[in-house]
Amino acid sequence: MSDIADGFATAARLVVSLDAELIEITLRSLYVTLSATAVASVIGLPLGAWLAITRFPGRRYVIAMLNALMGLPPVVVGLIVYIMLSRSGPFGVLGLLFTPTAMIIAQVIIITPLVASIAHQAMRELWADYHDLLISLHASRRQRIATLVWDGRRTLLTAQLAGFGRGIGEVGAIMIVGGNIDNATRVLTTAISLETGRGEFALALALGFILIGLAVVVNLCIHVLSRTEQGSRW
Amino acid sequence: MVNDHTILPLTLQEIMVKRRGKHILGPVSLTLQGKGISVVVGPNGSGKTTLLRAMHGLDRISAGHKAWAVSDAQAHVAQSFVFQAPIMMRRNVRDNIAYPLVLRGVNRRDARAAADVWAARVGLGSAVLRAATVLSGGEKQKLALARALVTAPQVLFLDEPCANLDGHATQEIEAILHAACADGTRIVMSTHDLGQARRLADEVLFVHAGQVVEILPAAAFFAGPASAQAAAFLNGDLVL
Numbered sequence: 001m002s003d004i005a006d007g008f009a010t011a012a013r014l015v016v017s018l019d020a021e022l023i024e025i026t027l028r029s030l031y032v033t034l035s036a037t038a039v040a041s042v043i044g045l046p047l048g049a050w051l052a053i054t055r056f057p058g059r060r061y062v063i064a065m066l067n068a069l070m071g072l073p074p075v076v077v078g079l080i081v082y083i084m085l086s087r088s089g090p091f092g093v094l095g096l097l098f099t100p101t102a103m104i105i106a107q108v109i110i111i112t113p114l115v116a117s118i119a120h121q122a123m124r125e126l127w128a129d130y131h132d133l134l135i136s137l138h139a140s141r142r143q144r145i146a147t148l149v150w151d152g153r154r155t156l157l158t159a160q161l162a163g164f165g166r167g168i169g170e171v172g173a174i175m176i177v178g179g180n181i182d183n184a185t186r187v188l189t190t191a192i193s194l195e196t197g198r199g200e201f202a203l204a205l206a207l208g209f210i211l212i213g214l215a216v217v218v219n220l221c222i223h224v225l226s227r228t229e230q231g232s233r234w
Numbered sequence: 235m236v237n238d239h240t241i242l243p244l245t246l247q248e249i250m251v252k253r254r255g256k257h258i259l260g261p262v263s264l265t266l267q268g269k270g271i272s273v274v275v276g277p278n279g280s281g282k283t284t285l286l287r288a289m290h291g292l293d294r295i296s297a298g299h300k301a302w303a304v305s306d307a308q309a310h311v312a313q314s315f316v317f318q319a320p321i322m323m324r325r326n327v328r329d330n331i332a333y334p335l336v337l338r339g340v341n342r343r344d345a346r347a348a349a350d351v352w353a354a355r356v357g358l359g360s361a362v363l364r365a366a367t368v369l370s371g372g373e374k375q376k377l378a379l380a381r382a383l384v385t386a387p388q389v390l391f392l393d394e395p396c397a398n399l400d401g402h403a404t405q406e407i408e409a410i411l412h413a414a415c416a417d418g419t420r421i422v423m424s425t426h427d428l429g430q431a432r433r434l435a436d437e438v439l440f441v442h443a444g445q446v447v448e449i450l451p452a453a454a455f456f457a458g459p460a461s462a463q464a465a466a467f468l469n470g471d472l473v474l
Contacts, residue, residue, distance in 0.1 A: 126324075133321040135292055137334050138310050147333075151324040 007205025014206055022207075026214065029187040032100055032174065033167035036107030040115045040163050043108075045156055048119025049145040052127045063120065069113035074106075078173030081106045085177065098179040103187070106173040111163040118159035126152045157226055161219055168215050188214070241302045241309045241388050242420060243267035244289060249298030251281075251288050259284045259444045261298060266389075266422065270436030271415055273452070274424040277473045281444040282424035283318070286391045289422065290315045311338065314382035318394040320374040327353055327369070328362040331380045338385070352380040356410055372403025379410055383419070390414060392423035396430060408434060428468065432456060440464040442473060 014022045051063060083089050085097040085105075096102045126148050134144050149156065171189035178185035180194060188211045195204035243265050250260035259281040266272065266289070274282045287293040288300070290313060302309035314334075323330050331349035336342060353362045356376040361369070366377055375395055382390055392411075396404040411434060415421055425431055431438060435452035442463045450459065459465050467473045 130321060130323065132292060132315075132317055133323070136290065136315040137337055139337050143337055147323075 003201045004205060006202035007209060010202045011206035011209040015210065022210070024183070025186050025188055025191055025207075026210065028100060028185075029168060029189070029211070029214070030218075032103045032187060033107060033164055033170075035104045036111055036167050037115075037160055037164045039104070039108045040111040041156075041160050044112045044115030044163070045119045045149055045159065046145055047112075047116045048121075048159070049123040049127075049148045049152075050141075051116070051120045052123035052148065053141070053144050063117075066113050066117045066120070070117055072110055072113065074110055074170050074172035075176065077109050078106050078176030081109065081173065081177045097177065098181060098185055100178070100185060102177040103174040103185060106177045107167045107170060110170060110173060111167050114166055115159045115163040118162055119156055122152050122155035122159065123148050126155075154226060157222060161222060164218065165215060168218075169211065239304045239308060241304050241312045243303055244389070245299075245301050246289070247299040247301075249288060249295045249300055251284050251293050252296040253293075257444065259288060262288075262446050263298075264439070264446055264449060266420070269415075269418070269420060271411065271421040271423065271434050272437040272439060273431045273435035274422065274439045274441055275426065275428065275431050275467070276441035276447075277467065278426065280441045282426075282441050283393050284444075285439075285441060285446070286315070286393050286422065286424055290391050311385070312387055313389040313391065314385060314387040316375070316378045316382045316390070316392040316395050318397055320378035322366040322369070322374055322377070324365075324367060326363050327358055327366050327377055330366045330377055331384050334381060334385050348384055349380075352384045353377075355413075356380045357406060370403075372399050372406070375399060375403065375407060376410070379407065383410075383414055387419060389420045389422065392421065394424055394426065396425065396427065404430070440467070442467075 051059065051066075081102065082097065084091050085094070085102055086092055087097075096105070127144075130144075130148065130151075134147065139147065169189060171193055174185075174187060175190050175193065178187070178190065180186050180190035186194075188207055192204045192207045192211070195201075195207065244267075245265050247263050248261040249263075251258045262285065274285060276282050284293055288295055291300075291306075291310070292315065304312075323333060325333070328346055328349045331352050332342070332345035335345035335348060340348075350359070350362055353359050356379055358373060358376055358380065361373065366374070369377060379392075379395070382392075395411075396407055399407070408430070411421060411423070423434070425434075432452070435455075437449065438452050438455040439449050440447045440455070440459065440461065440463070442461075447461045447463055448455070448459060455464070456468070459468060463473050
């Protein structure tokens with residue numbers, strides 16, 4: 001128990017003293033996961049809407065596949081991205097391995113199926129509501145998707161938050177492709193892993209509490225922002 | 235959005251509608267032309283809704299032929315459809331009404347200005363910024379009417395627009411329909427309210443068991459329909 005108390009105390013001290021290293025890795029965590037969430041949203045939200053409004057052979061298998069990919073093991077994704085980006089890999093020339101960009105790529109792969117799948121669920125219900133109207137008005141496929149994404153933006157926020165949640169706490173993939181390099185690719189989760197391995201439980205716990213706090217703060221911020229945007233509930 | 239070409243007459247030749255192998259409507263042959271309000275009446279489940287949806291192009295025709303006087307693309311932009319349960323987009327009243335114009339490439343500012351004009355015309359002028367989903371039943375249907383009329387359609391289809399509405403709301407909606415008709419919009423609507431049919435109809439289409447049994451001027455229909463089923467229906471008997 002004293003470890004946990006020490007963890008709290010250390011966390012408080014780090015936060016209050018605005019520890020430079022803590023701020024750096026926290027910002028990097030945010031940068032990597034927010035970027036990955038943004039990219040995953042750009043891909044996943046329209047993909048989910050498209051799957052909701054389009055009928056094609058094998059559609060059910062694509063959706064089942066997407067749902068299965070939600071459980072993609074980060075370590076395996078990390079390994080595959082590592083091989084792709086390594087010197088001898090097909091994208092080796094880009095020199096991305098052990099950079100935050102590589103970490104973003106890995107997280108995009110992990111998050112996108114989650115975002116697309118949740119978006120698909122939300123869009124499917126909205127499409128059932130809107131179907132007759134949009135057909136009657138002869139909205140093009142692109143207009144239908146845009147309308148669903150825009151009008152469903154509050155439910156889509158849930159998809160994005162779920163993606164962010166999965167990304168911010170993820171360690172397996174970014175450890176492999178980022179390498180947990182001090183001042184370059186170390187983020188909160190990889191730092192926790194490192195400190196735990198060193199036996200610095202208090203510090204590891206402190207970072208853990210900060211990570212949880214960060215996730216809560218980001219969620220709250222987005223909730224407040226999306227509610228003030230328009231007063232009414234949908 | 236005024237279309238220079240008149241899209242009428244609409245000609246249906248032996249059209250049939252099937253859904254999941256089940257015969258719903260037809261064969262129906264009729265010509266829709268002229269002016270005024272045509273009211274489709276008939277018992278529940280007789281195919282009123284399907285007939286309207288097939289005319290508008292929402293339900294796929296499984297056999298037969300449907301043709302407007304112009305190409306389908308030209309015809310599409312000159313007609314609107316109001317559903318029995320109004321579909322409220324998760325937007326405010328103004329953006330709901332402006333939506334069809336925005337789809338057609340009208341810039342947002344002009345579309346919203348036109349929406350405000352129509353909102354005022356249907357009595358929602360003070361509600362333009364309210365969320366459409368929290369309106370009352372009558373207000374939702376008025377919004378749906380405004381959204382249908384904002385594109386200045388030549389033909390307006392309405393499927394039981396006053397089902398589940400109280401007398402006041404019904405009266406307001408009928409007034410809007412009269413005004414639209416006076417502006418030259420050809421109206422085709424279904425109702426199971428014979429009183430409403432009497433108040434609005436210039437022409438009556440009696441539908442029974444997926445068939446258009448008769449098409450008569452309203453006065454003639456209510457004076458004495460040709461078919462036994464229509465007579466029974468007017469009498470208030472169950473028509474099976």
